[in-house]
Amino acid sequence: MHAPAPSGSAQFWLGVRMFLPVAVSIAAYGVVWGVLAGQAGLSVLEVALMSGLVFAGASQFVALDMWTPGALPVLSIVIAAGIVNLRMLLMSATLRPLVGHLSLPQQLGAMFFVSDEQWAMTMAEVRKGTGSVAFLLGTGVLSWFAWMGSTLCGRVLGAFIDDPTKYGLDFAFTATFLALLLGMWRGRGDLVPWIVGALAAILTSRLIEGNWYIIVGGLVGSFAGALAETIRERRHVA
Amino acid sequence: MSLEALIAILGMAAVTFAIRAGGLLLANRLPTTGFVASWMKHVPGAVLAALVAPAILAGGAAEAIAAAATALIYLVSRNLFAAMLGGVLAVYLARLALGA
Incomplete structure (x- = not known):
């Protein structure tokens, strides 16, 4: 026997409630990003625009590392954002069955909210047979407010720190990236892309001036990771 | 702006x-499987590795100690904020101790 189909607004609030614990951890990331954004020289308005319009944490962290006010490497910042966010191509592709019945502008509007945690939770609901657009929007809207609010908080609080190097805060970038990286560990398949990416970046940073080593390391490392994975699968089949 | x-x-x-x-x-x-899908999946980790490795290499002993402390705290606590604070504190103390 099936329960009556829940209404859209009930699904929306179910998404909000279920996403609440995740939103708390997103907010912790957001505060860290906001503090670092202040260090990198972003104004409060720039923080609000970037968090509100880009709304993609990993690429925003990378942008901060490249942010040098006065001589902003605009092209490499935009390219890096594209590369880091490329994975969302596959995420939004899997949401097509969920939003297929909507008009195109509505479908595209829903896609704006696609992000790692929110997508994972919605897909888990879809697999249970209970996913809906309203659920997707509930998690997405909460995620957006958590990110926007926490990054602004971090930016405003971070302004009270006068000389970052005096307190070792210049190391906050490296520490944050290292922790983010360790959090992405999914198994031994990650070893090849990480090591190759690191080595390619070190080599490139010595040979080419600027921030290109991030893009080169990211592309070469992930290519090597995919190569290693493909070779392993072939062996497995044979 | x-x-x-x-x-x-x-x-x-x-x-x-x-x-x-x-x-x-x-x-x-x-493609949802195969080479291209696998490539896209590995990009974020490789980008972060590419960010971290040159930064740690460019630092001195204090930064290397602090990186190890950051990793340890993160692996134990699974908390980004704690790892960042621990890393910052570790680099501060290590620089004091090493006189760097």
């Missing part, structure tokens, strides 16, 4: 939205 900052932010937003929308529009033509 400078014009270049505005262009950078709008550029990031446009590229990111194009990817989010593109996935939906190209859904039937995108």
